[in-house]
Amino acid sequence: MSRRPAAPPRGARTQRTRSSSQLRAWLRHHRAMSADSARRLLRHPIASLLTMLAIAIALVLPAALWLALDSARLLDAELDASATLTAYLESAVDAGEAGRIDEAIAAQPGVAATRLITAAEGMAEFQQALGLDDALARLEDNPLPASIVITPDEPSPEAVRSLAGELEAMAGIDEVRLDLAWLERLRQLAELGQRVALALAVLFGLGVLLVVGNTIRLAVESRRQEIEVVMLIGATHAFVRRPFLYSGAWYGLGGGLLAWGLLALGNQWLAAPVRALAASYGANFSMPHLGLIGSATLLICSILLGWLGAWIAVSRHLSEVRPR
Amino acid sequence: MIVFEHVGKRYGGRFDALANLDFRVHRGEMVFLTGHSGAGKSSLLRLIMRLERPSRGRILVAGHDIGRLHASQVPFYRRQIGVVFQDHQLLFDRSIYHNVALPLEIRGMDPREASRRVRAALDKVGLLHRERALPIELSGGEQQRVGIARAVVNKPSLLLADEPTGNLDPQLSADIMALFEDFNRIGTTVMIASHDLALIARLRHRTLRLREGRLVADEEAA
Numbered sequence: 001m002s003r004r005p006a007a008p009p010r011g012a013r014t015q016r017t018r019s020s021s022q023l024r025a026w027l028r029h030h031r032a033m034s035a036d037s038a039r040r041l042l043r044h045p046i047a048s049l050l051t052m053l054a055i056a057i058a059l060v061l062p063a064a065l066w067l068a069l070d071s072a073r074l075l076d077a078e079l080d081a082s083a084t085l086t087a088y089l090e091s092a093v094d095a096g097e098a099g100r101i102d103e104a105i106a107a108q109p110g111v112a113a114t115r116l117i118t119a120a121e122g123m124a125e126f127q128q129a130l131g132l133d134d135a136l137a138r139l140e141d142n143p144l145p146a147s148i149v150i151t152p153d154e155p156s157p158e159a160v161r162s163l164a165g166e167l168e169a170m171a172g173i174d175e176v177r178l179d180l181a182w183l184e185r186l187r188q189l190a191e192l193g194q195r196v197a198l199a200l201a202v203l204f205g206l207g208v209l210l211v212v213g214n215t216i217r218l219a220v221e222s223r224r225q226e227i228e229v230v231m232l233i234g235a236t237h238a239f240v241r242r243p244f245l246y247s248g249a250w251y252g253l254g255g256g257l258l259a260w261g262l263l264a265l266g267n268q269w270l271a272a273p274v275r276a277l278a279a280s281y282g283a284n285f286s287m288p289h290l291g292l293i294g295s296a297t298l299l300i301c302s303i304l305l306g307w308l309g310a311w312i313a314v315s316r317h318l319s320e321v322r323p324r
Numbered sequence: 325m326i327v328f329e330h331v332g333k334r335y336g337g338r339f340d341a342l343a344n345l346d347f348r349v350h351r352g353e354m355v356f357l358t359g360h361s362g363a364g365k366s367s368l369l370r371l372i373m374r375l376e377r378p379s380r381g382r383i384l385v386a387g388h389d390i391g392r393l394h395a396s397q398v399p400f401y402r403r404q405i406g407v408v409f410q411d412h413q414l415l416f417d418r419s420i421y422h423n424v425a426l427p428l429e430i431r432g433m434d435p436r437e438a439s440r441r442v443r444a445a446l447d448k449v450g451l452l453h454r455e456r457a458l459p460i461e462l463s464g465g466e467q468q469r470v471g472i473a474r475a476v477v478n479k480p481s482l483l484l485a486d487e488p489t490g491n492l493d494p495q496l497s498a499d500i501m502a503l504f505e506d507f508n509r510i511g512t513t514v515m516i517a518s519h520d521l522a523l524i525a526r527l528r529h530r531t532l533r534l535r536e537g538r539l540v541a542d543e544e545a546a
């Protein structure tokens with residue numbers, strides 16, 4: 001009566017056919033249980049849908065935040081690449097001297113490129129941007145100084161700031177402007193957002209576990225007698241657990257698909273106003289998409305969460321269920 | 325096959341349901357277990373199934389101390405024992421056929437081979453024509469016979485039965501006992517708890533008599 005009764009020596013071949021038939025039995029049970037648990041879910045479509053919807057809502061929030069941050073990161077990179085300094089020259093500096101200063105700056109270490117904007121060019125740009133031809137044309141003198149736009153080698157705030165200090169010390173330069181403050185603020189905001197997203201993901205992941213766990217707990221409760229009987233006649237814990245794990249995975253899959261649909265819907269809904277907003281800032285911004293990898297990650301995470309929630313619920317229960 | 329060494333079972337710290345049991349049952353034997361209600365018959369069978377563990381002493385089944393089985397081994401141990409429960413323990417949401425097939429399903433037996441065995445077991449208890457019925461549609465006696473079919477479907481080497489004739493009329497009781505004798509004849513060790521003393525007396529097998537958890541008589545077949 002041992003687990004493996006002493007058997008006469010067997011040939012390798014029968015050994016192999018035996019283990020392969022065990023594998024087939026195992027696969028058969030998996031197939032049967034996945035179908036059976038799907039059928040049980042379909043038998044109560046509204047209740048199942050509600051559970052999946054709860055999972056979906058819990059998943060949508062962190063996923064949406066993650067998407068938003070992802071697009072913010074893209075924007076950030078773009079801003080980095082376009083980070084420039086503007087050196088305004090003293091108004092006494094004439095065109096020839098301005099050219100020399102431009103060359104001197106270009107020769108500085110840490111400077112990638114420079115562009116000289118003469119006072120006249122500056123005025124033209126200004127007029128074009130504002131559409132105020134008439135008003136400005138009436139001005140006698142050009143009040144704008146010549147300026148040099150400098151693209152640094154390295155767009156990090158420290159490098160840019162020290163470069164600004166060096167430039168300011170040069171003769172003929174009145175003022176150096178750098179728009180770092182808001183860039184830095186944006187970056188800090190993104191970091192904060194990332195942490196919030198992570199915390200939300202953990203929190204809502206726990207929420208999914210609870211939703212699935214509770215649903216599975218009720219399912220276990222309603223099949224308690226069946227569990228007791230199969231354990232009486234020699235079912236392993238794995239055997240008892242299997243249908244519930246599949247239920248959890250189905251819930252997870254359904255919730256993940258719903259979440260994906262909700263995200264796509266939200267994307268559609270927000271796309272037009274976001275595009276209009278971006279256009280008003282002159283930015284070319286497209287709505288972030290989950291893409292293939294993002295979608296797969298979302299689905300795999302939701303399935304795993306469903307499975308795990310079921311596992312916890314069943315295991316907690318199995319230790320309580322003692323066959324009578 | 326079964327060895328009890330100074331086995332005691334105490335429930336709730338005070339009440340001795342079984343005390344100082346010492347006996348052995350040999351392979352291929354058929355043994356009755358009798359005693360008044362509450363004498364400890366079911367408790368003794370539950371110890372052998374390892375649904376309970378003895379408070380003292382040890383139990384060997386087929387040479388193995390079943391108290392030392394790891395929890396993960398217990399299901400495999402139980403699969404080798406056929407049990408007829410006092411309260412049937414059938415699943416009411418599935419057909420007779422699927423109830424009897426359950427032990428084979430747990431073992432992962434090929435469905436075709438399983439179907440052959442299930443039909444043979446149902447035929448043996450005379451219920452083949454009801455295989456599609458639900459347990460609720462059967463009489464108490466018929467349910468009992470389904471329980472017997474499920475217990476023997478995997479041809480266990482040890483068969484335990486707790487009041488298998490509790491709900492049956494005398495004729496059917498005799499038939500069921502004859503069935504157990506058939507299994508015993510092909511080598512199965514059989515242990516039957518019953519208080520149908522008249523029937524037991526007629527059948528002439530070894531009888532263990534319990535009173536308040538103690539073994540008060542061990543009578544060989546006359």
Ligand SMILES: Nc1ncnc2c1ncn2[C@@H]1O[C@H](COP(=O)(O)OP(=O)(O)OP(=O)(O)O)[C@@H](O)[C@H]1O
Pocket residue numbers: 335336341359360361362363364365366367368410519
């Ligand atoms: N889980 C338990 N907890 C506490 N006491 C128990 C438990 N199981 C059984 N008992 C007690 O142990 C004693 C023996 O019970 P058992 O069920 O073994 O008797 P039995 O001989 O099978 O009786 P019956 O013929 O009525 O089935 C009874 O007094 C019962 O109250």
Ligand SMILES: [Mg+2]
Pocket residue numbers: 365366367410486
């Ligand atoms: Mg009893």
